[in-house]
Amino acid sequence: xxxxxxxxxxxxxxxxxxxxxxxxxxxxxxxxxxxxxxxxxxxxxxxxxxxxxxxxxxxxxxxxxxxxxxxxxxxxxxxxxxxxxxxxxxxxxxxxxxxxxxxxxx
Amino acid sequence: xxxxxxxxxxxxxxxxxxxxxxxxxxxxxxxxxxxxxxxxxxxxxxxxxxxxxxxxxxxxxxxxxxxxxxxxxxxxxxxxxxxxxxxxxxxxxxxxxxxxxxxxxxxxxxxxxxxxxxxxxxxxxxxxxxxxxxxxxxxxxxxxxxxxxxxxxxxxxxxxxxxxxxxxx
Numbered sequence: 001x002x003x004x005x006x007x008x009x010x011x012x013x014x015x016x017x018x019x020x021x022x023x024x025x026x027x028x029x030x031x032x033x034x035x036x037x038x039x040x041x042x043x044x045x046x047x048x049x050x051x052x053x054x055x056x057x058x059x060x061x062x063x064x065x066x067x068x069x070x071x072x073x074x075x076x077x078x079x080x081x082x083x084x085x086x087x088x089x090x091x092x093x094x095x096x097x098x099x100x101x102x103x104x105x106x
Numbered sequence: 107x108x109x110x111x112x113x114x115x116x117x118x119x120x121x122x123x124x125x126x127x128x129x130x131x132x133x134x135x136x137x138x139x140x141x142x143x144x145x146x147x148x149x150x151x152x153x154x155x156x157x158x159x160x161x162x163x164x165x166x167x168x169x170x171x172x173x174x175x176x177x178x179x180x181x182x183x184x185x186x187x188x189x190x191x192x193x194x195x196x197x198x199x200x201x202x203x204x205x206x207x208x209x210x211x212x213x214x215x216x217x218x219x220x221x222x223x224x225x226x227x228x229x230x231x232x233x234x235x236x237x238x239x240x241x242x243x244x245x246x247x248x249x250x251x252x253x254x255x256x257x258x259x260x261x262x263x264x265x266x267x268x269x270x271x272x273x274x275x
Contacts (some may be wrong), residue, residue, distance in 0.1 A: 007147070007209065009112045012138075012207040016122040016200055023196030029130050029176060033137050036168065037121060040144055043160075051151045060233075062240045063153045065153050069241070072156075072163050073114045073252045077259030083175045084266040090179050 007048035014041035028086050028096040032079075039075050043068045110150070117143040130176045134169055141165040155234050 014037060021034030050064020070106050120143065123136040139162045148157035241249060 002107055002150075006110060006114075007151070008116065009208075010147075010210060012204070012211065013118055014121055016204040016207065017118070017125055019203055020196060020200040021125045023199060024193055025125070027130060027174065030124075030133050032210065033124060033133060036164070037124065037137065037140065040141065041162070044144055044147060047148055047151050047153050051153065055174070060152070060236070060263060062237045065156050065237060066241055066245050068153075068156050068198075069159060069237060070248060070252055072159055073256060076163055076168060077256050079171055080259045080263045083171055084263040087179065088266055095180065 004048055004052055008045055011041045011045040011048070014044070016036075026097050026099055028089070028098050028101075031098065032082055032086070036075060038081070039071060043071055046071075113143055113150075117147075131173065134172045134176060137172075138165050138169045141169070152233070155237055191259055 018034045018036075018038035018041060021037065022031050025031055025034070033058055036096055046064045046068050050061065050068075053061050053064075070086065117140055118138045120140040124140065127133050127136065141160060145157040145160040145165070148154075148160060237273045
């Protein structure tokens with residue numbers, strides 16, 4: 001079977017790609033998608049860790065999966081509010097370039 | 107094993123495609139593919155419920171919301187987004203992160219074991235029953251708090267986008 005380390009390495013690679021996306025893109029929507037990618041990488045690591053632990057009588061422990069379930073719910077809430085914010089910013093500035101969002105610069 | 111490597115390749119390729127494509131719609135579609143690939147990983151890891159939740163919530167609901175907003179704003183692409191001069195510093199930061207993660211994984215992480223093969227205890231038909239028992243007994247309070255969080259997010263989104271008729275001053 002696949003060792004757990006491979007899953008963790010894959011999760012780290014996906015997380016790094018997400019970080020790179022936040023750093024180099026200027027489109028607010030793509031930055032948002034990169035954040036989703038990072039959440040997803042963390043979820044993958046949690047499910048992978050959760051799948052290797054069992055309780056004393058051999059039953060699987062579901063804490064990892066349940067936590068991932070909560071993370072998915074929080075991501076859904078975050079996307080709803082974040083996209084509403086992006087729509088509002090677009091309405092006022094006619095752009096979603098994050099370099100343009102500098103009106104609060106001192 | 108071979109399946110894992112093919113899927114990992116697809117996952118990384120789609121993530122890079124999401125990062126690199128100039129059109130935001132292509133980015134969103136690449137991300138849908140990436141989410142579905144990760145859902146297959148969840149199936150391999152013996153978590154069918156999470157896999158289905160991933161497909162419906164992430165690849166279904168969230169990405170449809172993204173596509174809807176992209177098309178609503180008509181903001182598919184920004185002009186002059188990529189320039190190699192601007193790329194080196196964030197690239198350096200991300201490379202540092204990757205090297206740190208690789209260093210820690212190689213030196214600190216002990217191989218604690220293989221993931222459960224499909225068909226082992228985690229993948230039986232009773233998985234969903236056991237999962238829901240745990241969810242509604244030990245994790246009942248976080249579950250309810252999640253419902254309140256979703257309600258707050260819904261109200262917040264409506265408040266943000268709803269155009270209120272203000273009384274003339």
